[in-house]
Amino acid sequence: xxxxxxxxxxxxxxxxxxxxxxxxxxxxxxxxxxxxxxxxxxxxxxxxxxxxxxxxxxxxxxxxxxxxxxxxxxxxxxxxxxxxxxxxxxxxxxxxxxxxxxxxxxxxxxxxxxxxxxxxxxxxxxxxxxxxxxxxxxxxxxxxxxxxxxxxxxxxxxxxxxxxxxxxxxxxxxxxxxxxxxxxxxxxxxxxxxxxxxxxxxxxxxxxxxxxxxxxxxxxxxxxxxxxxxxxxxxxxxxxxx
Numbered sequence: 001x002x003x004x005x006x007x008x009x010x011x012x013x014x015x016x017x018x019x020x021x022x023x024x025x026x027x028x029x030x031x032x033x034x035x036x037x038x039x040x041x042x043x044x045x046x047x048x049x050x051x052x053x054x055x056x057x058x059x060x061x062x063x064x065x066x067x068x069x070x071x072x073x074x075x076x077x078x079x080x081x082x083x084x085x086x087x088x089x090x091x092x093x094x095x096x097x098x099x100x101x102x103x104x105x106x107x108x109x110x111x112x113x114x115x116x117x118x119x120x121x122x123x124x125x126x127x128x129x130x131x132x133x134x135x136x137x138x139x140x141x142x143x144x145x146x147x148x149x150x151x152x153x154x155x156x157x158x159x160x161x162x163x164x165x166x167x168x169x170x171x172x173x174x175x176x177x178x179x180x181x182x183x184x185x186x187x188x189x190x191x192x193x194x195x196x197x198x199x200x201x202x203x204x205x206x207x208x209x210x211x212x213x214x215x216x217x218x219x220x221x222x223x224x225x226x227x228x229x230x231x232x233x234x235x236x237x238x239x240x241x242x
Contacts, residue, residue: 002050004237012059022086023047026101048087048103055080055111072119078131082109088138099142099176106138113149123157137180145174145189165198169214175223191221192228206239 002020009015026044055078062074086104090097099105113131120126129151137143153167172191175184198212214231222228 001233002235004235005240006237007240014057016053016055016057016080018053018055020050020052020086021048022050022103024101024103026098044092044097044101046087046090046097046101046103048090049085051082051084051086051104051106051109053080053082057115068122069119070122074117076115076117077112078115078129079112080110082107082111082133084108084136084138088140096140099140105135105142105144106140107136107143109136109144110134125155127151127153127155137177141179143177145176147174148172161202163200163202165196165200165212167196167198169194169196172221185224187224187226190223190226192216193218208237208239210235210237 001022002018004019005017007015024046027042058077060075060077062071064071066072082105084104084106086102086106088102088104088106090102111131111133113129115127115129117128118126129149131149133147133149135144135146148171150170151167153165155163155165158164170191170193173189175186176188177183178185194214194216196212196214198210201209203209210233212233212235214233216228216230219226219228
């Protein structure tokens with residue numbers, strides 16, 4: 001779940017602040033998988049404030065106004081920072097939980113990318129984006145692998161208040177480093193493809209409610225032993241404008 005604030009500085013530049021709340025679950029098996037009597041199943045859960053993000057979007061170019069479609073094509077630059085302010089010290093019985101179940105990463109990450117849009121008709125548009133994330137190391141010495149994201153989405157206005165979106169997502173991440181020595185976690189990183197259906201509802205006065213499900217399509221590119229499940233997201237956006 002997340003709360004997104006958007007502020008328009010000018011016609012070309014917007015600022016955003018995203019405050020997410022996360023609930024995470026991690027399951028795993030320890031021991032020899034062939035020895036069913038001696039291996040143990042581990043299940044961890046945690047929830048709390050995830051890492052807030054602050055970022056800007058600047059329009060680099062747009063096409064001329066065209067009939068009732070308006071601006072048909074636009075290109076934007078995106079740049080920002082993911083703060084280390086989320087909870088990264090969740091524990092159980094005095095023992096710190098696994099890094100991947102912590103609501104926040106505890107690291108400062110910088111990111112930048114490009115995004116573009118094409119207005120097909122007054123009710124439909126196509127969006128594409130690519131982004132690179134330079135991850136930092138947290139106080140526990142852990143560093144997530146650096147990430148490349150590519151997205152392609154189609155949005156259609158269902159009614160005056162409802163919009164539907166179908167999105168394809170590609171993510172590639174490097175191996176995580178477990179400590180300052182550079183030792184890599186073999187069961188991290190790799191490539192994933194998702195499909196993400198999303199609904200948006202305009203509640204009026206600048207408030208927009210978003211609901212989405214990110215569904216894994218292909219996990220064959222993941223390193224080591226990993227399995228990802230569907231991620232549900234509920235968000236609220238508040239738009240501010242001079």
